[in-house]
Amino acid sequence: NAGVTQTPKFRVLKTGQSMTLLCAQDMNHEYMYWYRQDPGMGLRLIHYSVGEGTTAKGEVPDGYNVSRLKKQNFLLGLESAAPSQTSVYFCASSYLGTGSKGTQYFGPGTRLTVL
Amino acid sequence: AQSVAQPEDQVNVAEGNPLTVKCTYSVSGNPYLFWYVQYPNRGLQFLLKYITGDNLVKGSYGFEAEFNKSQTSFHLKKPSALVSDSALYFCAVRDNFNKFYFGSGTKLNVKP
Numbered sequence: 001n002a003g004v005t006q007t008p009k010f011r012v013l014k015t016g017q018s019m020t021l022l023c024a025q026d027m028n029h030e031y032m033y034w035y036r037q038d039p040g041m042g043l044r045l046i047h048y049s050v051g052e053g054t055t056a057k058g059e060v061p062d063g064y065n066v067s068r069l070k071k072q073n074f075l076l077g078l079e080s081a082a083p084s085q086t087s088v089y090f091c092a093s094s095y096l097g098t099g100s101k102g103t104q105y106f107g108p109g110t111r112l113t114v115l
Numbered sequence: 116a117q118s119v120a121q122p123e124d125q126v127n128v129a130e131g132n133p134l135t136v137k138c139t140y141s142v143s144g145n146p147y148l149f150w151y152v153q154y155p156n157r158g159l160q161f162l163l164k165y166i167t168g169d170n171l172v173k174g175s176y177g178f179e180a181e182f183n184k185s186q187t188s189f190h191l192k193k194p195s196a197l198v199s200d201s202a203l204y205f206c207a208v209r210d211n212f213n214k215f216y217f218g219s220g221t222k223l224n225v226k227p
Contacts, residue, residue, distance in 0.1 A: 004158070031213055040124070042205060043159075043217040050213070058214070090158055094213070102147065102213050106158035 001026050004107035006091050012113045013081045021076040021110050023091030031094045032074035033058075033104065034066060036087040043090065049074055081114045088112070117142045117210045121218035128196045129226055136191040136221045138206030147209040148189040150180055153220075154202050162204075165189060176200070196225045 007022045023032065030051050035043040035058075045058030049068040063085060065077045074093075078085060088111050092104040118141045128134045140146060147166055151159040163174025170182045180191045189206060206218040 033215070035217075040219055042121075042219040043215075045214060045216075048214065092159075096213065102209050102215075103149070103161050103164060104151075104159075104215060105161070106151075108158045109156075 004105050006107040006110050010111050014115050017081050018079050023074045025093040029093035029095045033092045034076045035090045038087050083114045086114045117216045119206050119208050119216050119218040121221045123221050125222045127224045130198050134193050134196045136204050138189045139187050140208045142208050149207040150191050151205045152202050198225050201225045
């Protein structure tokens with residue numbers, strides 16, 4: 001199993017440009033999440049999904065959109081990138097099986113710089 | 116509202132000594148508590164969790180955590196630190212909607 005993978009690993013954008021980050025998991029997990037990690041602030045939830053075709057807002061959703069067209073994929077879009085979106089983005093997935101209680105499995109991260 | 120506090124930005128400990136990384140939480144309902152570790156340029160890795168039962172939870176790499184309901188704490192501990200334990204540690208709480216709230220992280224430095 002590859003676990004949770006993220007594409008791309010690094011990206012530099014100019015202000016106003018758009019891009020899509022792809023997260024894929026091969027563990028058949030129902031839940032998927034997008035976080036951003038900034039120094040001294042831990043991880044903050046951007047959006048999440050409780051199943052195929054459903055999405056919901058997290059703590060910091062502004063400026064981002066998501067889609068979950070397939071159970072294994074969760075896409076994070078930036079329509080018009082801003083310097084404040086410079087961050088490291090992590091995807092995670094989880095399931096609520098017995099004993100798991102929602103333990104999350106994380107991808108390796110995408111480092112995004114917006115100039 | 117759910118929240119997690121890690122009061123120490125950094126913890127320094129000598130190799131072989133015991134270590135403690137502190138975490139306090141605020142959650143409505145029963146707490147589901149987690150510890151994750153992050154090595155440089157890597158994603159977070161699950162260490163251990165408390166759901167119910169014994170207050171002392173054992174996890175990966177010799178780590179354990181003590182749940183204290185009255186103090187709303189979930190401190191991470193290890194009896195004998197290794198240099199390879201140096202990393203960033205995050206405490207997290209899960210709410211009833213399966214959303215997670217993370218602390219700001221504590222950098223653990225273990226010196227030889």
